[in-house]
Amino acid sequence: MTRRTLKTATSLGRKTMETAMAAPQVVAHRVGRMATTGPNPSRRDQKEFAGMVAEKQQAFVQSWMAMAAESLRLQQQVWSSLWTVGLTPWPRKPAASLTAARRMQSAAVSIAEKGLAPVHRKAVSNAKRLSKVKR
DSSP: OOHHHHHHHHHHHHHHHHHHHHHHHHHHHHHHHHHHHTTSOOHHHHHHHHHHHHHHHHHHHHHHHHHHHHHHHHHHHHHHHHHHHHHOSSOOOTHHHHHHHHHHHHHHHHHHHHHHHHHHHHHHHHHHHHHHSOO
8 A cells, every 4th residue: 555545544543533533423413402402493494404404415515526526536437547558658567467466456445535534524514513402
């Protein structure tokens, strides 16, 4: 694993852990808020409840767009390298397949990291914001 891939994988692991810790906190706060608000929620509660749906949609759309953009960027790199290999008159070293495998591993980590970033950002920011709000 290259140093860059290792750094990205470490970031992905950290963001995954932080998201896994933040999401239940946000859910617990919001479910508790729904339970205590009763049939007539306040303006603040209405805004919070409406925002729950919109923010999830926005975060997941951003996630899918980031993964699609990263996939496209990586596919262009692969095609570029294949084109270069096809134009090279001498045979490639046997290590080329190992390099290709490393690139695929790096690509998978990179795509996952790009996809998690918007969801992580929203979950962690919600957990921080809601931890300061009194019910």
